[in-house]
Amino acid sequence: MQKYYQKIKNSPIFYGMADSELDRMLECFKAVIKHYESGDTIIRSGDIITKIYLILDGEVNIEKDSYWGRRIIIQKLHENNNIALSLVASKNTESNVNAICTKDAIVLILNYEKCSAMCQNACMHHGAFIRNMFKILSKENVELIEKIENISQKSIRDKLLTYLSNESQKRKSNMFEIQFNRQELADYLNIDRSAMSFELSKLKQEGFINYKKNKFILKVQV
Amino acid sequence: MQKYYQKIKNSPIFYGMADSELDRMLECFKAVIKHYESGDTIIRSGDIITKIYLILDGEVNIEKDSYWGRRIIIQKLHENNNIALSLVASKNTESNVNAICTKDAIVLILNYEKCSAMCQNACMHHGAFIRNMFKILSKENVELIEKIENISQKSIRDKLLTYLSNESQKRKSNMFEIQFNRQELADYLNIDRSAMSFELSKLKQEGFINYKKNKFILKVQV
């Protein structure tokens, strides 16, 4: 735990807390560190969730298997993102998604139930904690709406352009690197990989974009 | 304001507050009531948002016009739902969606900025308020993920079955009424209305579902 103290301290979930406060919070939440390897399932659809998972390092996909066996990537999560916060907070304890580790990860696990139930002792700072989580949730919310915008486009071309221009806006540059490989991007946008590759080539040929592997350049403002 | 006092009091956003507390909150937030007529635009994409809108009655669609002029319905909101909470809370003040009134609405408008900035006086209960909003946000989050699940399905048929079975689960009955008319449902699921109608007929013919107007019956567990 000590090894990751600085990382934990810098996490937005504990933003603005002094060391002594943080220590008490960690104790109150019965915090533990757990390591996952790429490919591990952190949460399986159907699991009863009572803990919050804070990613300190690595990469985790939130996925869903459709009834017909197709994978849907809902989100890709990294350092400082949380898993299951909204689920636990909404008392909706049964997960309906899978959390799959895609790059070896270090995860801080907080027993939220425990603390929120009988929070008399150390948690004068539960207030600050809630405010932080509130901010995190609201940001997630905005991101989910953005994802809805991306996948709500009519054609493969529109989905790509919307996704790329949203990424460009976020990075405040028309030159950026995306987090997905082609298959993952296709799963994220709910389109066929090969059809997507084809459309990307066309967009490159027509001069709208340029790319090499995961580095993209938007040539026109969409 | 007095006219709607009971409705405001019962709203989840003020859950667990005594009358005196509520009064002070409303003052602190400079709360006002505003009426909108069906068709009115409450928020336009691009607007700078600093207030939270709580729907006391009526219906509001959160929509987005794609660059190419197609309408996307992101959410349909009713009594007790809020508009712009996540936006304001994430300090992301420029709206990128439209909020359109679809049935005459009564809306309580709260000046969130004002209060959260200099909250010394009445707001000992700001804590309870934040906790309530936190819960609301987390619920919204779960709903957005459900919407993503719905529209991430591959075919029109799968989208319909996923949507209908999710609705059925929420109402805990295989017989339920949906909130959308056909055009709205098509816009929500991002599909063509006529193609959707055709698929609905087929599903009915094949015995998977039955429906009349907005009343649906799921005949098989999907």
Next chain:
DNA sequence: ACATTTCTGTTGTTTTTACAACAAAAAGGA
């Protein structure tokens, strides 16, 4: 450096969807 595996791009074919145009049914108003 080489072999092996994974990832990405290309092409033709089949399937699905969007679109347009219209018919039928339902809702609303005078």
Next chain:
DNA sequence: TCCTTTTTGTTGTAAAAACAACAGAAATGT
């Protein structure tokens, strides 16, 4: 009630996407 308007269902056609199969490029391990 009848007329008008809105909503929903049906059909054929054109366009787009999925799928499959494979080639080429890049990454990985030895």
